[in-house]
Amino acid sequence: MTIPVRPGSPRPAGHPAGPDPLAPLLELPGVREAADGARAAVDRLLRHRLMRNRSAEVSTESALRGARASAVLEGVDIPLADLRAGQVDDPVVQGALRASAALGSMQDTWERAPGQVLARLHVLAAADLVDRAELGRPGVHAGPRLSGLFGLVTSTSTVPAVLVAAVVHGELAALAPFGTADGVVARAAARLTGITRGLDPKAVSVPEVGFVELGRDAYVGAVAGYASGRPEGVAAWLAHCCRATEHGALEGLAIAESLLRG
Template identity: 85%
Template sequence: MTIPVRPGAGRPATRPAAADPLAALLDLPGVRDAAEGARAGIDRLLRHRLMRNRSAEVSTESALRGARASAALEGVDVPLADLRAGQVEHPVVQGSLRTSAALGPMVDTWSRAPGQVLARLHVLAAADLADRADLGRPGAHAGPRLAGLFSLVTAESSVPAVVLAAVVHGELAAIAPFGTADGVVARAAARLTGIARGLDPKAVSVPEVGFAELGREEYTRALAGYAAGQPEGVAGWLVHCCRATEHGALEGLAIAEALLRG
């Protein structure tokens, strides 16, 4: 099964739900229920009393934990305490930290000019990993499929935000447009999608931790299923992303409770 993106279509448009190229994804086995579970988990987090006036504190800690988990999914797992103390200099970790910390100002631009944001994400993620001339420059192999993905990001959609975020994540991981730090960039773009589309507007959940808790091997297997393009593989990836989102919401709740305890 190939996700039906339309290369070259990049302008936002209001379309009836029946014309939504992603609508059929909700009919894949388990996807609709998993998406509803993810939404419910995020809603529980957003109802936490700390969100009334201290959500920024939760968001800051979420960004730190998300950066650590994203690096761990790249095979670089470091203690959170060392990261908090500024004792980790590994380039993958530093790139993940820079990317995570910079997401806030990119939210509005992501839905209008995703190519611009994607280039910036790669500059941040791969600054110490790639040649300067290659930073922010997708390879020629990525062109048509990347343009099609951008058309999904900029258009309206009837599917839940968690499903669109999963497609963004899966497509960027499968395309690997830059050849370095593509995983970190894909996860950052997925989080941006969830924030911009109203799934987690306060950026207080930690979906990266959700993926890490489900296991790096399971993450890799689910991504491979998506990349293969068959319906069962696509469904498995979407459900996996929804489950990770639920786990990420629980991590956000844990952060909020820890802040309440002081």
């Protein structure tokens, strides 16, 4: 994969140890501090007393709110109450809901067969948006860079999980491999990366809400900065993802507190 700062290609799983290709990201201005802040925010959420025996309830609500926020970032803003009431048939929203709901069943497969998971995510996200023959099929333009991304997902990196998730997110958002519903797929894959790499193993934070709170225009601009390949653009994207993660952890805390209040 050609990560914009070009630290080198990631190792496939099982390859002898060598330099971590993502390690240079930690040297970009402000990135290490931003990652530490995101980790601390999620850890505060994971220490909430509700996580001892009711984390599944928080995770369920997190998935719903995350799907709604992902649709907002695609330009479709639906009230949360309408989602709960099942009164929404917008294809973008429905696709985001399907993708979000399926993440739990994909955790064991993601780090072994990421291509299979991405194809499935696109089938779920774009089922009502394109012809069936186009579902789960990345464009020819995406081939080499997707192969590199798969190598990253299946390899071991010592950088914080929030940064690995941000790279997965940025690569897919910038590459747009499927040509439709790519944003929904990118955000779902990023959340899955955070879950499987131990950032949020209980899936109780809502990073998608964090991106919405930071602003849709800011999100689009940050993706463009990452896609530019310039170190300052990559650093800004990584910091943006870390700030969104912090906001998402606060959303998870709000969910937990609302459940405690009944």
